Amino acid sequence: MSVKSQLNASRDFILTGMRAAARVQTQNPNATKILRGCLDLIETLERQPAENLMIVDLETTLNVLHQSMTEIDDETSGTSAFVSSIQGAARCLQELRRELAAKK
Numbered sequence: 001m002s003v004k005s006q007l008n009a010s011r012d013f014i015l016t017g018m019r020a021a022a023r024v025q026t027q028n029p030n031a032t033k034i035l036r037g038c039l040d041l042i043e044t045l046e047r048q049p050a051e052n053l054m055i056v057d058l059e060t061t062l063n064v065l066h067q068s069m070t071e072i073d074d075e076t077s078g079t080s081a082f083v084s085s086i087q088g089a090a091r092c093l094q095e096l097r098r099e100l101a102a103k104k
Helices: 003-023 029-047 055-075 080-103
Strands: none
Touching: 003 029, 003 080, 029 055, 029 080, 055 080
16 A cells, blocks of 8 residues: 555544544544544645655654543543544554565
8 A cells, every 4th residue: 555545544544533523422622632633643744745754753643643542532431433543543554654664
């Protein structure tokens, strides 16, 4: 899978989580804010030329995603859709990190 398609897949996972956050009966502004932050990070990676994407950029984003999962899980009830969307995005970025590491 190409760099851009993996980043797009990560973005799509987060967008799914944001849609889920908008549909829940008890709105959680904190979860929406965290998901928006994750989306911003992924979109920042997408704007970079694929050949300039560095493993350290992916590591930083993955660390933030993992912290975000913890924060959402600690602060909200019924978080499975939110956490699942971040986990899906993280899986795509981890695969991308493996591919970039193999090329170097």
